[in-house]
Amino acid sequence: MRTIKNIHKADYHPIADLITYNPLPSPRLRQIDPFIFLNHHGFQTYPKNNNGLPFGPHPHRGMETVTFILEGDIMHKDSGGHESVIKAGGIQWMTAGRGLIHAEVSSSEFKKNGGDLEILQLWLNLPAKYKMTEPRYIGLQKDEITHFKLNDGNAHVQLIAGEWNGQQGSFETLTPIFLSTIHLSKGAVIEKTIPSNENIFFYIVRGKVSVWGEQIPFRNLVEFNNDGELLKFEATEDAVVILGHAIPFNEPMVAQGPFVMNTQQEIMEAYRDYQLGKFGSWED
Template identity: 60%
Template sequence: MRTVKQQHRAVSAPIADLVTYRALPTESVEHLDPFLFLNHHGPQTYKPNNRGLPFGPHPHRGFETVTFILEGDIMHEDTGGHQSIINAGGIQWMTAGRGLIHAEVSSPEFKRTGGPLEILQLWVNLPAKDKLTEPRYIGLQAPDIPTVSLDEGRVRIHAVSGEWAGQRGAVQPLADIQLATIDFQAGGQLTLPIPAAHTIFFYTIRGRLRVNGEETEALRLTEFNHDGDKLHIEALTDAVLLLGHAQPFLEPIVAYGPFVMNTAAEIQQAYQDYQAGKFGQWRG
C-alpha cells in the first residue's frame, strides 16, 4: 500500500466573480510531475443574465489542458478551428503543443439563464519530444465517456484517459496519462493497482474519503510516496474524486505565464512566436 506523503489544501484564488480554489501549485507543492496545475472553479450559482466565465482569448504552448465540467457548461474556440459547447459531465482535452490561442467562456444560454457551475482545469505537461507537436482538441459530452460501475454500484469510474478496471478511456493521449473522475456513494470501496514508479494525482472534489488508511476531504490534494503499488479508497460520505497517475517525465520544467517549456530560451521563443502571429490569428 502506498503511504501518504502530505496533504495540500487548495487555496482560495478568485478570478473576478468566479469562485476559484487553486490546488496546484501552492506554497506547499510546486508540481507533481507530470501534473502541473489545477484550478477548481465553483461550486457557485450564477444569476440569469450573467457574464459567465472570464477566460477570453489567450495563448498556450508546451502542455495540455484537461477540463472537467461538473456543472454548467463551457464554450470553447481556438485558432486551430475547433469550436464546441460541452455540458455537465463532459470534458475537454486540448493539446496546445507548438501553440494556439483559445477562449473558454460560458454559452449564450448559460449567460441568459444562469444556474450552478463547477469546473476543474488540469494542466498536464508534455514530454520534451512532444512540446512542439501539432495542436489538437477533443470535446466530449458525458455519454461519450465510458463508465465502470463497481462495488454494487456504489463506485462509478468515468474513464477519461488510459485504462481503468479493464475499460479503455475516452482519450488516448500522447503520453501515458491515466485520468478519471470517480463518484462514490457513502460506504463505497475501491482498490486499484498503480505502478510504484508512477506519480499519483489524487484530488478530492467533494465529500470525505479514506485512502490507504488516511482521511481526506474536499479541496485537498493528497501526495503519495513511491513506496507501494496499491490504492485502497473508502468513501466516508458521498464523494467525487479526480484521480490520475503517470510515469514522471523527470525533465526540466520552466513555466512562465501560459507557456511551459524545458528552458528559459524556449519560453522567450514562445513569446516571440506568439507576437509574430505563429499561434494563429484570433477572428474575434
C-alpha cells in the same frame, strides 16, 4: 499500500466573480510530474444575465489542458478552428503543443439563464519531444465518455484516459497516462493497483474520503510516496475524486504564464512567436 506523503489544501484565489481554489502549484508543491496545475472553479450558482466564465482569448504552448465540467457548461473556441459547447458531465482535452490561442467562456444560454457551475481544469506537462507537436482539441459530452461501476454499483467511474477494469479511456494520449473521475456513494471502497514508479494525482472534488484511516475533505490534493503498488480509499461521505497516474518525465520544467517549456530560452521564444502571430489568428 501507497502511503501519504503530504495533504495539500487548495488555496482560495477568486478570478473576478468566479470562485476558484488552486491546490497545484503552491509554495509547498511545485508539481506531481507530469501533473502541473489545477484550478477548481465553483461550486457556485450564477444568476440570470451573468457574465459567465472570464477566460477570453489567450495563448498556450508546451502543455495540455483537461477540463472537467461537473455543473454548467463551457464554450471552447481556438485558433485551430475548433468550436464546441460541452455540458455537465463532459470533458475537454486540448493539446497546446507548438502553440494556439483559445477562449473558454460560458454559452449564451448559460449567461442568459444562469445556473449551477463547477468546473475544474488540470494542466499536464508534455515531454520535450512533444513540446512542439501539432495542436489538437477534442470535447466529449457525458454520454460519449467510457464509464462503468465498481463496488457493487456504489462507485461510478468515468474513464478519461488509460485502461481499467478491461475498459479503455475515451481519449487517446501522446504519452501513457491514466485519468478518471470517480463518483462514490458513502461507504464505497476503491482499490487500484498502480506501478510504484508512477506518480499519483488524487484530488477530492466533493465530499470526504478516508486514506490509511485519515479523513480527507474536499478541496484537498493528496501527495503519495512511491512506496507501493496498491491504492485504497473509502468514501466516508458521498464524494467525487479525480484520480490520475503516470510515469514522471523527470525533465527540467520552466513554467511562465500560459507557457510550459524546458528552458527559459524556450519561454522567451514562445512569447516572441506569439507576438509574431505564429499561434494562428483570432476572429471573434
